[in-house]
Every structure is written in structure tokens, then in C-alpha cells.
Amino acid sequence: MRVLGIETSCDETGVALYDTSVNDNQGGLLGDALYSQVAMHAEYGGVVPELASRDHTRKLLPLITQVLDEAGLSRQELDGIAYTAGPGLVGALMVGASTAHGMARALGIPVLGVHHMEGHLLAPMLEDEPPAFPFVALLVSGGHTQLVEVQGLGRYQLLGESVDDAAGEAFDKAAKMLGLAYPGGPQVARLAEQGDPKRFRFPRPMTDRPGLDFSFSGLKTHTLTAIRRLEADGELDQQARADIARAFEEAVADTLVIKCRRALDQTGLKRLVVAGGVSANQRLRERLAQETAKRNARAFYPRGRFCTDNGAMIAYVGAQRLLAGERDAGTMLAIPRWPLETLTVPSKAL
The missing domain is CATH 3.30.420.40 (ATPase, nucleotide binding domain)
Incomplete structure (x- = not known):
């Protein structure tokens, strides 16, 4: 057909x-x-x-x-x-x-x-080695951040989702705060490569409580507060922007990884599908590779385009x-x- x-x-x-x-x-x-x-x-x-x-x-x-x-x-x-x-x-x-x-x-x-x-x-079913059902899926894009248990075509159980901003939306807003161009995700990731990972540590929202829901609005506010503080002190130079981008990106990646780990443990599944625009983020992929390896699990992604x-x-x-x-x-x-x-x-x- x-x-x-x-x-x-x-x-x-x-x-x-x-x-x-x-x-x-x-x-x-x-x-x-x-x-x-x-x-x-x-x-x-x-x-x-x-x-x-x-x-x-x-x-x-x-x-x-x-x-x-x-x-x-x-x-x-x-x-x-x-x-x-x-x-x-x-x-x-x-x-x-x-x-x-x-x-x-x-x-x-x-x-x-x-x-x-x-x-x-x-x-990911379009790839040469597609995942078999069942699996846990992280859908992470500009409009959605969801964890879903997938048993087959049309057999979906929502495990958790963002209660406010989606991860991709948060990236776009952080980019705007930092004076970066649209779309924000790739711009923040590029700037974060020059950032010092030890200068700032931003919160990992909703990871200190049980459950699989997400929230990124507080992280957005924390980012804005950090930027304004540096501006007030006359210290918001290009390196400071890179350091903030790095802290923001790591906070989002860690939050997503923690929730994925919980979803795999909750369902007992060993396959994780990660899809949507934010799935292209390399820091997120690196962290998920480490996490799935610890659990003898495997992450599947669609090709870049x-x-x-x-x-x-x-x-x-x-x-x-x-x-x-x-x-x-x-x-x-x-x-x-x-x-x-x-x-x-x-x-x-x-």
C-alpha cells in the first residue's frame, strides 16, 4: 500500500x-x-x-x-x-x-x-532497527512533554506530562532571555558548549517528589532571576550567558532523564523511545545513554531529520x-x- x-x-x-x-x-x-x-x-x-x-x-x-x-x-x-x-x-x-x-x-x-x-x-519505526512493542516513550517538543507507555498501535497509557511549559517551549523562552535567535533549542545548546558546568546549578523541577509529571515554568523563572542578577551587577557578559545556558540545558536534561528512569522502573520495560524536536539534544542523549546502560535497557531515536x-x-x-x-x-x-x-x-x- x-x-x-x-x-x-x-x-x-x-x-x-x-x-x-x-x-x-x-x-x-x-x-x-x-x-x-x-x-x-x-x-x-x-x-x-x-x-x-x-x-x-x-x-x-x-x-x-x-x-x-x-x-x-x-x-x-x-x-x-x-x-x-x-x-x-x-x-x-x-x-x-x-x-x-x-x-x-x-x-x-x-x-x-x-x-x-x-x-x-x-x-523510530522508520529506522533499520525499530523498537519492538511494548516500550516507554518520551515525547518532548515545543508543544508537548509526555511520558507514555506504548503496548501497540493505538494502545497508549499516559504516565506523566508537563503541567505548564513543555521542555521545548522552555528552551525557546530561555533563548529569548539570553538574547538568542528563534528557534531557541539549538541556539541554547550551541551556546552551552562554551559554558562552565560548575558555575551555576539550576533546580531539577518536580524531581524531589514522586510521580512522572513535569514542570518547567519554575526553571524558566529561576533562569530569568539569574540573568537579572548578573545584569544588575554588570556581569552579564558572553561567558556568563554561556554558563547560564549550560546550567539551564543540564537542568532540563537531568529532569527528563530522572523521569524516564522512574517510568522504566514503574513499568518494568527495557525499551525507551525518545521523539520530538528536543530528542535531538546531544546532552540529553548522552545522559539517557548512561542511564539506560545502568538498567540494561536501550533508547531508540528517529534519525535527525x-x-x-x-x-x-x-x-x-x-x-x-x-x-x-x-x-x-x-x-x-x-x-x-x-x-x-x-x-x-x-x-x-x-
């Missing part, structure tokens, strides 16, 4: 083509393309929804043509289309949904709206659910807020 995947939930336009018949149902990615709007939004210090929607409209159809040409296929050779139905910016979601439904109706093929975070959750939003993860999840018989019931979906735990197991689950 050849499925076209479309991702337009926020500031990246992603398109990919996945074929379930290739390589025994694994790694059947025939082509993918991604256009990032980061440069456009950087001027405003964050995503401007109206600009995002307009840019998706301009870029989506050319990217679809590019991916089909890369795979050597025509639109008539598609068997289904999957698109991101949510969560995300409603205008941006509508661009992908309307395009997917229009194409599917013209071609007479099924179409399905996919949950954006389920795409991230299963993105699939850590952030992309069409490949949508094509993969859409293909699995379309194979299981799921379809949109004639109405295109755009769901800005859509809890992951409300997803269901397909009636013909593979």
Missing part, C-alpha cells in the same frame, strides 16, 4: 511516501521532502499562524510533486493519503486536510487524519491505520487540541 503523508501542523511543510510492501513492512520510505519556515518566523521571534498557513499553501503542492517524482510514481499510483489532523495551528492544519481530501476524492482513494504526536511516537515535524512519520502511521481499515468519514479534520490518550486501537489492528 502506497501512502502519501502530509504534515502541516505548525511551521514545517512535510511530505513523504511510504510503501508497506517494501522490506517486510519496515523502512518502506520511498521519498520525503521538508520545507522549514524557521527563517521567516525568526524575524518575529516565534511562529505567526497566518504566515504559516499561507506558506503551507504555497509550498505543499510543489513538495508533493517533488516526492512523487523522487519515487518515480504518479498520483494515480497512490493507494491512500494521510495528513496531520491535529494537534496544531488550526489554519495550518486546514491546508493539509483540504489538500489531502481534495486529492483523495479526485483519485478515488481513502484518506485519513493522523494524530501529530502519534507520528512522533512511532517515528525525523526528530522535528516531518511527513514521513505521518505517512507511516497513516499507512498502518489505513491497512487496519480506518478512513475519514467524508469530513476533513482539523483538531487544534487532541489528547493522545483518546486515540483508539484499530478494529483490525495489525
Whole structure:
């Protein structure tokens, strides 16, 4: 089954083509393309929804043509289309949904709206050595920080989540405090490489109490307080900024690792999937490698370009659910807020 995947939930336009018949149902990615709007939004210090929607409209159809040409296929050779139905910016979601439904109706093929975070959750399935079910997943991005127990497609139990800012959102806010460009995560990580790890130690929020929920708003406030104190003393030079970035990054990484350790212990599982934009952070990966090694466990990640939003993860999840018989019931979906735990197991689950 050849499925076209479309991702337009926020500031990246992603398109990919996945074929379930290739390589025994694994790694059947025939082509993918991604256009990032980061440069456009950087001027405003964050995503401007109206600009995002307009840019998706301009870029989506050319990217679809590019991916089909890369795979050597025509639109008539598609068997289904999957698109991101949510969560995300409603205008941006509508661009992908309307395009997917229009194409599917013209071609007479099924179409399905996919949950954006389920795409991230299963993105490591696109790798040569995908994780087997069950596993614990850490979904960590600009909009979400969640720990999920995954027993199979659609079988998800939420273990913990952020009660305020997501980790990626906290990175963006810390970057803004430090005078860094958008998007903040990579900028903070780059600056932190020059930081002294011994100068500051920031709190690891909500790690001094039981449970698997996260909170990063207090860490954000602590960071702002440290910056203002240095400013008042006339000591906020470039080295001080790097030292703060290092302390902030280490605090976020340690907090995520502590919660992942608890989740593995609580579930008794030995496989950890880490996905979403923050999963690309090297300090986080180093700490998780150390922690999983202690427990004879293993961490799985999507390849670099699939850590952030992309069409490949949508094509993969859409293909699995379309194979299981799921379809949109004639109405295109755009769901800005859509809890992951409300997803269901397909009636013909593979």
C-alpha cells in the first residue's frame, strides 16, 4: 500500500511516501521532502499562524510533486493519503486536510487524519532497527512533554506530562532571555558548549517528589532571576550567558532523564523511545545513554531529520491505520487540541 503523508501542523511543510510492501513492512520510505519556515518566523521571534498557513499553501503542492517524482510514481499510483489532523495551528492544519481530501476524492482513494504526536511516537519505526512493542516513550517538543507507555498501535497509557511549559517551549523562552535567535533549542545548546558546568546549578523541577509529571515554568523563572542578577551587577557578559545556558540545558536534561528512569522502573520495560524536536539534544542523549546502560535497557531515536515535524512519520502511521481499515468519514479534520490518550486501537489492528 502506497501512502502519501502530509504534515502541516505548525511551521514545517512535510511530505513523504511510504510503501508497506517494501522490506517486510519496515523502512518502506520511498521519498520525503521538508520545507522549514524557521527563517521567516525568526524575524518575529516565534511562529505567526497566518504566515504559516499561507506558506503551507504555497509550498505543499510543489513538495508533493517533488516526492512523487523522487519515487518515480504518479498520483494515480497512490493507494491512500494521510495528513496531520491535529494537534496544531488550526489554519495550518486546514491546508493539509483540504489538500489531502481534495486529492483523495479526485483519485478515488481513502484518506485519513493522523494524530501529530502519534507520528512522533512511532517515528523510530522508520529506522533499520525499530523498537519492538511494548516500550516507554518520551515525547518532548515545543508543544508537548509526555511520558507514555506504548503496548501497540493505538494502545497508549499516559504516565506523566508537563503541567505548564513543555521542555521545548522552555528552551525557546530561555533563548529569548539570553538574547538568542528563534528557534531557541539549538541556539541554547550551541551556546552551552562554551559554558562552565560548575558555575551555576539550576533546580531539577518536580524531581524531589514522586510521580512522572513535569514542570518547567519554575526553571524558566529561576533562569530569568539569574540573568537579572548578573545584569544588575554588570556581569552579564558572553561567558556568563554561556554558563547560564549550560546550567539551564543540564537542568532540563537531568529532569527528563530522572523521569524516564522512574517510568522504566514503574513499568518494568527495557525499551525507551525518545521523539520530538528536543530528542535531538546531544546532552540529553548522552545522559539517557548512561542511564539506560545502568538498567540494561536501550533508547531508540528517529534519525535527525525525523526528530522535528516531518511527513514521513505521518505517512507511516497513516499507512498502518489505513491497512487496519480506518478512513475519514467524508469530513476533513482539523483538531487544534487532541489528547493522545483518546486515540483508539484499530478494529483490525495489525
